[in-house]
Amino acid sequence: MSGEESPPERRRSLVAYSGKRERARCGYCRSSRGKVSSGMWAHSMTVQDYQDLIDRGWRRSGKYVYKPVMNETCCPQYTIRCRALNFHPSKSHKKVLKKVVKFLTKGEISKKDDEVEPMDSHLEDTDGCSFLSKDEPNASQDELAPLYTDHKEQVESEEEGRKGEITVDSRHMESCNEKANTNSSKPLESAKVGHAVPKPGKGADLNKPPCRKAKDIRRELKLQRNLQNQAQAPTLEAEILLGQNSKPKTNQPKSIEDFIFASLPSEAVHQLEVRLVPASLEDPQFKSSFTQSATLFAKYQMAIHKDTPAECNEHQFTRFLCDSPLEAENPSNGPDCGYGSFHQQYWLDGRIIAVGVIDILPKCVSSVYLYYDPVYSFLSLGVYSALREIAFTRKLHEKASDLSYYYMGFYIHSCPKMRYKGRYRPSDLLCPETYVWVPIEQCLSSLEQSKYCRFNQDLKADDEEKLKELGRVRVLHKRTVMPYSVYKRRRKGQNDEESVQQYAALVGQTCSERMLLFRS
Template identity: 75%
Template sequence: MYSIVEYKGKRTGYRCGYCNSHQGKGSNGMWAHSMTVQDYQDLIDRGWRRSGKYVYKPIMNQTCCPQYTIRCRSLHFQPSKSHKKVLKKMLRYLTKGETSKLNSEGEPMDSHTEDTGCNFLLKSEPDTSQSELEPLNIYTEKVESEKEEIKGEIIVTTDSGHTESCNEKVNASLSKPLNPAKVGHAPPKPGKGADLSKPPCRKAKDIRKEQKLQKHLQNQMGNHALQEKAQITQKSEPKTNQPKSIEDFIFVTLPPEAAHQLEVRLVRSSPPSSQFKATFQESYQVYKRYQMVIHKDPPDKPTASQFTRFLCDSPLEAENSPNGPDCGYGSFHQQYWVDGKIVAVGVIDILPKCVSSVYLYYDPDYSSLSLGVYSALREIAFTRQIHEKASDLSYYYMGFYIHSCPKMRYKGQYRPSDLLCPETYVWVPIEQCLPSLEHSKYCRFNLDAKAVDEGNVKELGRVRILHKRTVMPYSVYKRRRKGPSDEESVQQYATLVGQECSERMLLFKS
């Protein structure tokens, strides 16, 4: 099985769908008559992307909006606070029928066709990831040393053993004329002493110290009880503080009385399966409404043939492997059915190392459910599911990350994620790339100044050519060829696809 491609060369000076520049866009492209999943995997790892059967690569240092290939490390993905809100919103809708009053209007999306890219649609929400559970702070009151003197206050002990302040009585007596005979400490009358039936008088300072000591002991006992209770709770519920995964939200069992039922079906789109053919019209009608309402297309633009060429046709050959996913490799539509009708469709490619998102369209009536974000989270969970059978498949590719276009930065919220260096084709964590992108639209992410493209073409003569139904190396084709030399075009093609792909794929020459 061979990939057969026809190189179309460089195209510059056309309209950009991201910044609306009329002549700022530039890319190289080729038409793929057929392509193996391994060749396409290697191509997207060199910055290529498909739209239907057209495969293109932006000219990164010339185009107005550089498009960096982005991938999410799905096995380590943890949903952010905003992601959890979307998952909970869907769960409330399914169980209780509740919908948000505000529609998710203005979701950013890669809606541009063929030469400009048609990547994934997601909702842009601020990532306010925070711990939802605050740590338990046990406060212990400290007994401070008794430094201050108690002035102007007399504490007495009553017959019942209670203490009371005499300040109020003293203050009341100050309003009356002073009796000189009662000022000061009068000596006891002869023959009478302390009443032994009553407790002896004590200093206010001593009583205050005793009260604080008792309060301190009570607090210590109470805090000790709280600590014991916390320890018992942790032992009995060890997973309470564990962060929930996307699977905990997505694959929860709905109650029998749930308001709605959601079913996600995976159908092969190329070659079209019987299930795909049976649902084609319904799926197309959802796409048509989506383009008209969300993208303001005129009714005659989203035709069935345009839909087929854009989102159904694929150059990828269907493949199966003993160590691969049960569904096989290739191009698929992931259909979201609610109560027996299609409400959204995610177009994806399943490749040897990743699930690659192509596009998402949905019924505008369900905009409030943030289906762009929800479907992306479902596809990350789907990638993790496939990984259990196909151990090499562990990444979720989200298309292009465009930092120069603010509404397209939402893909950076799905972390941990990496961006592809446009010069050396190595993956770099996005956190290391963002500071450079703030200063320049085009950046080389590889910090090693001596690093080069290891996959660059080294032997042009080994490039495979398909000419008159015959496969031959370029060195042979070059000797047989009549007319002007095409070496510059072949050199450009081989440099862009890399040595390995240029030796495996067949470059068609008429």
């Protein structure tokens, strides 16, 4: 056997490591040479491998999987997850949910957008997510069939404002009256004190009650309301007589499900339907809605990100948001929809107004991207879709008990507009050195002091998946799977140990032994 193995029948991830990419443009701080990351092309990937990779700080854009070099990049990007089962919506979150319900029920349109969170809340590098073309590894179509892809791929990419309440300030009114009297062309005659009878049309009307200050009126109205409430409140004796029949007052806060899944009245103005479809042109429902979805993507990109038509055509849409390395899986102990990449389409009155691209993995729902019709910006669809995805995570948990987290991508504390993700609580940040999860509340003080932080306070703790045996890394060479130690003996003239070691350290020992690293 000479240490060789035949390609196993079970699914394997196949990747080609493309190395470290330095001096790239950053969409957060606008630095033209500050972004540093490592990446690899995933020709195929199991959902378990991708779950393990994002738990080590990786993230995908299309079929390109990348990991920021945290201690070198200008804006460190920390993986953030929300503990969906314990999530409680904030006041601003509920405000968005109520706004959508009012629009669906009555057609009410908010005149001002109270929501301060970015609408494109699911996108890293929101204003400059660089879809840069890179060459794939040199490989023949026969060698990677049927996993071969194009030579070029796209790359990585509360308070409510006060309403116009008019208050009366008596001092301001008196000041205005004085100015009016001063500037009038005909000065008013000074009234004689005492017995003088005012001329018709001049002075105060004695038949009307005297003017009162606005604050006195408000104070009196408040007193009347309090007296009315006291009169309507049941007496102590009445409470005792009611006894067991009286229902105790409950003030339990509403959950997101109470808003999202509440039945709309029959006379509702609009109907909203959210459809989950696999991100695959082989799926009939996805294929039938492809043109409409791609058109909406182009409309969003040109309006929000100022893309040119060529930068957001159907080809770009396909390789950025439709192509996925994840192999669909449907185990018996998984959710009914299975695992893989999906589009959640928001259909309003029969047409798509928003699409949330998500990955459903063994432990989480991972948000990939959101695009929407800018006409409906007033609905704060970025926030609304995130809340729906949290509710969806909870629903999936009922069938798949391990699936209980909602991954929101990266948290960038050095970029103030990206801090909103920390408001979806309780949430955790991933320690960039030991890859353990730490509650975000424990991380914020450190991030205020330094962009790059180790969150694990145990200084003796280390990465449990750190590379231990380079020779055990699995490689694919000439359609044969073998350990790297065997490959190295066969390729004595090739010195790629540094690259392989860098790859294995980034993916961890377990993934490096389970995934296949393509070598030409």
